[in-house]
Amino acid sequence: MLPPVPAPPPDARSQEAVVLDVRTCGSDGVVLAVEPLAPPPPIRASRFYMLRREDGLSPFIPRPYSIYRQFGSRLEFLVKVMGKGSRALAASRRGERLRLIGPLGNGWPTLDGEGAPWVMLAGGVGLAPFPMGVEQALAGMDGAAPCPADRLHLFFGAANAGQLYDLDRMVDLGVEVRTATMDGSQGRRGTVLDLLNDAWAEGRLPAEVRLLACGPERMLEAVERLADERGLEAHLSLETLMGCGVGICNGCPVPTRPEGALGHWPNAKCCVEGPVFRTADVRLAGSH
Ligand SMILES: Cc1cc2nc3c(=O)[nH]c(=O)nc-3n(C[C@H](O)[C@H](O)[C@H](O)COP(=O)(O)OP(=O)(O)OC[C@H]3O[C@@H](n4cnc5c(N)ncnc54)[C@H](O)[C@@H]3O)c2cc1C
Ligand code: FES
Structure with missing residues (x-):
């Protein structure tokens, strides 16, 4: 029997957010600050959101972005301008509304102080x-x-x-x-x-x-x-291309290692089983 498709996390929501500000960051990036209309829960680092403008400037498929900073209900994203999607997000203005889907994915493991640095x-x-x-x-x-x-x-x-x-x-x-x-x-x-x-x-x-x-x-x-x-x-x-962000489109496969914890299937879904993977569980080098 095939393993069940993992469900998106229970806190994942599609919602609107108001743009608070956009500041230039580095030579080709911005920090985009937004406030979702529904207050977000405290978010684990390395989880992500799918982001899109809804005024026709963004591509139809939203783009995935890690949560960069959270200050209560203020969420910040570090956006490197690459193509149409990131350019549209970077051109957002205070007061405009964006579509957000998230928080998604797993995030970093517990960063304890017990073992090796x-x-x-x-x-x-x-x-x-x-x-x-x-x-x-x-x-x-x-x-x-x-x-x-x-x-x-x-x-x-x-x-x-x-x-x-x-x-x-x-x-x-x-x-x-x-x-x-x-x-x-x-x-x-x-x-x-x-x-x-x-x-x-x-x-x-x-x-x-x-x-x-x-x-x-x-x-x-x-x-x-x-x-x-x-x-x-x-x-x-991992930063794979993503279509849906919630496990439906199969657009984000990551080759698994047969001997690893995800080895029951040749690919894991970066959006729901990741984006954070142990190297013991996936194989990047030589996989394509
Ligand atoms: C979980 C996750 C978290 C991410 N977090 C961030 C983040 O915090 N900040 C950030 O700037 N970007 C992040 N990315 C990458 C970001 O999603 C892409 O840069 C974005 O989708 C590009 O969209 P675009 O429409 O601007 O570019 P497109 O027009 O789609 O592509 C422009 C160029 O960028 C390349 N490209 C597109 N997506 C990626 C990708 N995922 N990796 C490498 N090259 C790509 C394309 O091949 C093309 O050459 C993340 C991706 C994932 C999956
Ligand atoms: S992005 Fe659609 S299944 Fe992962």
Whole structure:
């Protein structure tokens, strides 16, 4: 018998939200702040919403965005302008209304302070699920004791300094933040994995760390390979294309590992079983 299709989370809603403000962020992004008409519940970091304007400027299919910050009923999204959907969202004006579907997906695991340190690897706009992840870990998640700040490390990489979004605010989070850029315009020249290898080489991190990563596909594939080689626990927040966001369209398949917890079927649905997956359960590198 086939396993049942997972249902969207019970707190998922299609609703309208009022745009509060839109501020420029980095060289090609904005932070879009909205207030849903129905107050949102406290949202776990790395869950997401599907967003769309309803005045014809957005494509028909809404686009998925991680929740970036939540301040009560104020929700913020970090939007990198890529194509028609993100351009329309970035052009929103105060007082306009958007369609929101969410919160969706699973979010980061419990970021406890008991085991190996957590190393958060953010690539470009893959930063989005991390600030709240840091805050929730520091506050204590799911009844776990607060994670001490010295057990959280945010390694933030991008093509150039302009894509190190909100870097000043990240430094204010109170955990170690290190940066790398491919063109050397800020921080170390190289990638987030170079930052991690530096930390190991300089003895600043133990051999056993727990990885959380979000960023471009090639970066996540490299994190997967590293986790496999070193036997590390690693959780990836994936950004697949998505059609519906709620498990209906099959537009977001992620190949699974037969031996992993999702191995009963060749693909998992990123929107309902993710977007966060353990590398032990899915296979990115070499899957296409
Ligand atoms: C769970 C989830 C969370 C996300 N969170 C964020 C976020 O916080 N901030 C953010 O800026 N983006 C995020 N994304 C990616 C975002 O959804 C896409 O950038 C957006 O859909 C692009 O829509 P568009 O109409 O502007 O571009 P399109 O016109 O659809 O595409 C423009 C270009 O971008 C490429 N593209 C489109 N979608 C993706 C994608 N998912 N990954 C890689 N390339 C893509 C296309 O191949 C094309 O080359 C997230 C995606 C997922 C699945
Ligand atoms: S986006 Fe439709 S099933 Fe995942």
